[in-house]
Amino acid sequence: MRKPWVGGLVAAVLLLGACGDPGSGGTSDDAPQTPDVTRAAEPPKEEAEPSATPPSSTTRQRAADKPRDRTGTSPKVLYLGDSLAMENQNVLGDLLRSELGARYRSAPYSGTTLCDYLDDTGKDSLVPDKHKAAALVRAERPDYVVLQFWGNAWGYTPCMDGITYDKARQKYFDRYAADAKALASQIHEAAGGGADKPRIVWVLQGPDPITPDRVRRVDAIYEAQARASGGIVADAGRAVSPASDRHKWVEKLPCTAYETENPAYCTEPGRSRTALHRGDDYLHFCLAPTTPKSRPCPTRSPGIRRIAAEITRAVGESS
Template sequence: MRKPWFVGVLLAGVLLGACQDPATRTRDPAAVPSDPASVSPEPRSSSPGAAPTTHRRSAAPSPGPTASAGAPGVLYLGDSLAVESRTVLGRELRERLHATYTSAPHPGTTLCDYLEGTGERSLVPAGDKAAALVRARRPDVVVLQFWGNSWGYTPCMDGITHDASPTRYFQRYAADAERLTGQIAAAGGARRPRIVWVLQGPDPIAPDRVRRVNALYERRAAASGDLVAGAGRAVSPASARYAWTRYLPCTAYERAHPDYCTDPARGRTALHRGDDHLHFCLAPTTSTPRPCPVRSPGILRIAREITRVVGERAWAR
């Protein structure tokens, strides 16, 4: 049975990255999207990938400033977790690695949405499919951040959900991960990009689900010579990797930057809003998905771990 507070999450409309007008809140100086995609409104939902009721073709993603010689080109794809984090990750990659950066996340999506050949059943337009963007942008690294959506409004999953059929869900998810890896590799050709699978944080509804999704990512990466980024550990208790928590102790960086240490009197910082147990943006949600417009410790922790793995492992030269 789902916990009672889940009803509040459902009604709250937790759309990761779908935050209120930035002009009304304190903003991170780097939180203005440099590569926004045009996406349609999506309904309020409890999942990190709440699906849009309608979907229109997104604007062609634009890369960041030209990187210096030897710097990586990074492509970032995912669901609303990535919508929320896209600007902060871009900032970290540019500042720390001088990377060129393209992001094309879409809320409500799962792995099969980024597969070519899914047609009208996909929430991702043809130009934003993983293989299409690899051919167009020629990235060195492709970062994939997916919570593992499987709901009635994720058409390409063909109605297979974790709640109804866990075995079929994991089999299908593993098959889609393999297919997506193959399409990315084929699109890259002789310049096959390295894939970084982002390991997810705790799932407050079904803790074992995300553990198994992460294990699937690790097996897929090992099988294809790719990598994982343990970003989920950065938003988990040190003593309990898959125990959900709203607060964690402030890091040294967060203590030195008070906007990121939300409860300094107790030496702790908030990862989630009180009305949203699944997302990391600390601003209220709105019906229009967008990058999170306020400083949010969970987002920064995730972005920095992804950046570390890209710089130290995926792009080590």
């Protein structure tokens, strides 16, 4: 079924399972339930799992005192986020390894927002304690923590306490800014603070055809927080926007030089244009159909590679 994204509730249900935004007329009461996003979002089994037992104060201090492994020059990167990170994670990992020789860990959860990764959200979070940002920083000791969040705007994740963009816009932005500050603080504190703390990479989002001003303001929050706490901005959203208008949503764009040289990423080579989105999903960049259980994107998708390449560039230039 390939109906346009404006076609109705079916598309909205699929988007919700992945962090969608139903539109400027929606409310939190409109949100249907999403199947088992937590199980679907667990990191690959081959990666070491941090302990599920919350660390004691002694354990926390030992982790903070432990110096980060600085042998060699390859950065260690931790990638957290919502369904956009879920679909991007394998491509980003491949690029970070091939371009920068990076060590890499990802732990995205679909449907989440910043507060889900905070330590103090408990049972109201879609992220288990062992995968909270601070817990993973203590376990992994990364050089960079990449945060990619669309900005869940319609009350799906419980930790937002029902605050939605539609019902209370200023309250939504105030809460989002407070959560960005709190998350940055917890990440730095988990690493012991000081010069050895990881740098946070705030990924700016692409255009939203339904609530364009929301994305502008969410991106501005990320930029402000990066300035305030020594972070980095990766403007991945620009890579999936027209050159003439950073905040204009489009389904297709002209192929880049890389996409032209690698035809699998140029979906309409005769017109030198490539698809960023499926016709029935305005939000995600995976060109495979959305499934009830979230997953890394299983097919070559130009938008995902563009986003991952910009994140890799930002990490590389700051290393």
